[in-house]
Amino acid sequence: xxxxxxxxxxxxxxxxxxxxxxxxxxxxxxxxxxxxxxxxxxxxxxxxxxxxxxxxxxxxxxxxxxxxxxxxxxxxxxxxxxxxxxxxxxxxxxxxxxxxxxxxxxxxxxxxxxxxxxxxxxxxxxxxxxxxxxxxxxxxxxxxxxxxxxxxxxxxxxxxxxxxxxxxxxxxxxxxxxxxxxxxxxxxxxxxxxx
Numbered sequence: 001x002x003x004x005x006x007x008x009x010x011x012x013x014x015x016x017x018x019x020x021x022x023x024x025x026x027x028x029x030x031x032x033x034x035x036x037x038x039x040x041x042x043x044x045x046x047x048x049x050x051x052x053x054x055x056x057x058x059x060x061x062x063x064x065x066x067x068x069x070x071x072x073x074x075x076x077x078x079x080x081x082x083x084x085x086x087x088x089x090x091x092x093x094x095x096x097x098x099x100x101x102x103x104x105x106x107x108x109x110x111x112x113x114x115x116x117x118x119x120x121x122x123x124x125x126x127x128x129x130x131x132x133x134x135x136x137x138x139x140x141x142x143x144x145x146x147x148x149x150x151x152x153x154x155x156x157x158x159x160x161x162x163x164x165x166x167x168x169x170x171x172x173x174x175x176x177x178x179x180x181x182x183x184x185x186x187x188x189x190x191x192x193x194x195x
Contacts, residue, residue, distance in 0.1 A: 012154040016041040017103030021153040024188040039108040050077040053167040078136030090128040
């Protein structure tokens with residue numbers, strides 16, 4: 001992964017482990033009021049992230065055969081390859097072979113068969129995992145163009161925000177935490193004509 005992210009126009013540059021927060025009136029239904037956690041950043045390969053606040057109202061057991069009573073919700077990670085399944089988890093060390101450390105105590109992916117065994121044996125804390133159908137992806141120049149258009153606001157994050165803020169609140173809460181003009185944006189109605 002490259003740390004050279006080029007010229008960015010906001011007060012904080014996007015990068016691995018950061019959040020992309022959609023501006024209040026983004027017209028694209030895929031990303032309206034979305035908060036995306038960036039899990040891959042490469043100057044050549046591009047950017048991959050997962051939308052943290054778009055539930056698909058299904059559980060993991062609805063899409064894969066698992067004998068468990070755990071209720072593990074699924075989220076729409078983004079509009080790319082919606083038939084693919086991805087996961088991130090919170091841990092101080094890698095729990096699964098092939099996991100990638102994103103920042104501090106957040107990991108992406110790894111040996112899914114080993115994870116399934118852990119789920120069946122009730123050896124996980126479900127709240128420390130997020131599962132996604134599909135992902136969000138950009139080329140570096142594409143994302144830079146969207147930043148120039150002010151489609152995204154960038155901020156750093158931590159595992160409490162990624163895993164434990166209610167999906168219905170995270171867009172507003174992250175903007176409020178950022179403060180200043182962003183706090184004001186957090187109160188904008190979805191449709192300004194309804195204000």
